[in-house]
Amino acid sequence: MRNKNKLLIAQLDEKLILFKEAEKILVPSKGWINTIRTSLNMTREQLGMKLNLTKGGIQKIEEREATGQITLNKLKDAGRALNMKFIYGFVPEDGTIENLINLKAEKLARKIVLRTNQNMKLEDQAISEKKIEESINDLADELKREMSKSLWD
Structure with missing residues (x-):
């Protein structure tokens, strides 16, 4: 993630952490x-x-x-x-916005690398499991750095 995006995400995570405890509150049936x-x-x-x-x-x-x-x-x-303050917000399902981005980047990178490796297998050029994992990690890091819009497809 670029520095500006990284800072914005960190600030957003700080604000949203306050809602984390609130997610445990069950809305009354009425x-x-x-x-x-x-x-x-x-x-x-x-x-x-x-x-x-x-x-x-x-x-x-x-x-x-x-x-x-x-x-x-x-x-x-x-x-x-009712002399009360209404509060509205969202709680990230995976803990933080940063975790969400990490999960999406890893999932997309895995999909791309495994698809590429499948094509390479057909051409008898498959790579090792270790190299596949390294490629997934490298691509995920690149996707996070760029904050690629494809993360949300």
Whole structure:
């Protein structure tokens, strides 16, 4: 990776690490709005007053959140009405953005090198397993350095 990209990725990983613990939190089956509202012993009417909505409007918001059909703006509004801050983010499945890039680069490099080696075998020019692994590592390093767009195909 070029120095600028490497720095940007390191900074992004630092920010995203804060979300790592949050991924362990399970979303309640009725959604956060309903769970928090009922935990606070707040009625739908009371929350509706804060959002200029009817009791039925709050019920629809709660249902939409539970089914994943609510907008981010509605979640922000509900958070403010509940005196809470709405937080939104992504957590890399493989730990960090850098790990994700490493995995993608290695996978693509392996695919390219093995395909090339297969063609060479057909021409009776196959290379050793050690040389294959070295070639995969070298190509993966090059793909990471260049931050090739082909990593995401």
